[in-house]
Amino acid sequence: TRNMYTLAEKNHKSLIDSLKDRGIIDDDDVYETMLQVDRGKYIKEKPYVDMPVYISHGVTISSPHMHALSLKRLMDVLKPGSRAMDVGSGSGYITVCMAMRTKVLENKDSFVIGLERVKDVANFSIENIRRDKPELLHLDNFKIIHKNIYQVSEQEKEQLGLFDAIHVGASASELPEILIDLLAENGKLIIPLDEGYTQVLYEITKNNGKIVKDRLFEVCFVNLKKN
Numbered sequence: 001t002r003n004m005y006t007l008a009e010k011n012h013k014s015l016i017d018s019l020k021d022r023g024i025i026d027d028d029d030v031y032e033t034m035l036q037v038d039r040g041k042y043i044k045e046k047p048y049v050d051m052p053v054y055i056s057h058g059v060t061i062s063s064p065h066m067h068a069l070s071l072k073r074l075m076d077v078l079k080p081g082s083r084a085m086d087v088g089s090g091s092g093y094i095t096v097c098m099a100m101r102t103k104v105l106e107n108k109d110s111f112v113i114g115l116e117r118v119k120d121v122a123n124f125s126i127e128n129i130r131r132d133k134p135e136l137l138h139l140d141n142f143k144i145i146h147k148n149i150y151q152v153s154e155q156e157k158e159q160l161g162l163f164d165a166i167h168v169g170a171s172a173s174e175l176p177e178i179l180i181d182l183l184a185e186n187g188k189l190i191i192p193l194d195e196g197y198t199q200v201l202y203e204i205t206k207n208n209g210k211i212v213k214d215r216l217f218e219v220c221f222v223n224l225k226k227n
């Protein structure tokens with residue numbers, strides 16, 4: 001039986017099972033996806049505790065429950081052949097979940113890219129992926145790049161194309177125009193936005209060119225930096 005008084009688990013499987021027991025993971029696809037990506041490969045310190053963990057440069061790997069809740073919202077736009085972007089990819093955890101779910105290894109139409117503002121952190125995620133799933137690093141349809149989302153040029157925007165799924169792992173003061181432009185028709189964007197002293201997670205969809213904003217719940221992320 002499970003000890004209900006601690007959030008520390010002994011391995012990745014028991015971490016994911018505890019999220020399921022707590023009702024945070026109530027979706028088989030999220031369960032299967034997260035089970036394939038061992039958090040212990042993405043952070044050394046206390047990987048199996050449901051808490052954010054400091055990486056470096058003022059950034060953290062988000063908590064497992066936050067990864068689960070964000071992935072759940074994106075499941076319907078992450079399929080084999082989907083194009084997905086992770087903005088502020090940090091440890092690389094969600095980026096790799098996107099890669100597993102879209103099956104980038106087998107499906108050449110799938111495309112997954114992580115954008116990370118801090119070069120050291122981008123390199124850290126590449127080391128994590130080398131440890132966990134080195135085969136991803138040889139693909140043309142999987143990339144981690146050192147880039148600030150606010151500094152994507154018009155030309156780079158053209159080259160990137162449009163995305164079915166965009167996840168932002170840092171809170172923005174306002175919805176960045178560039179992300180609306182990068183969103184494909186019927187695509188979905190998950191982004192935390194500052195609201196006064198708190199942050200709220202938003203789900204943004206594009207239907208017939210029309211933008212629909214869905215306010216989800218309060219969250220706590222690091223800030224999406226302008227430069």
Ligand code: SAH
Nearest residue numbers: 059061062088090091117148149169224225
């Ligand atoms: N999902 C990631 C979250 C990391 S924290 C994880 O769980 O590991 C958020 C990340 O966003 C940080 O690594 C930070 O450097 C990055 N970031 C902040 N502002 C950014 C910007 N404007 N463009 C790209 N990345 C940014």
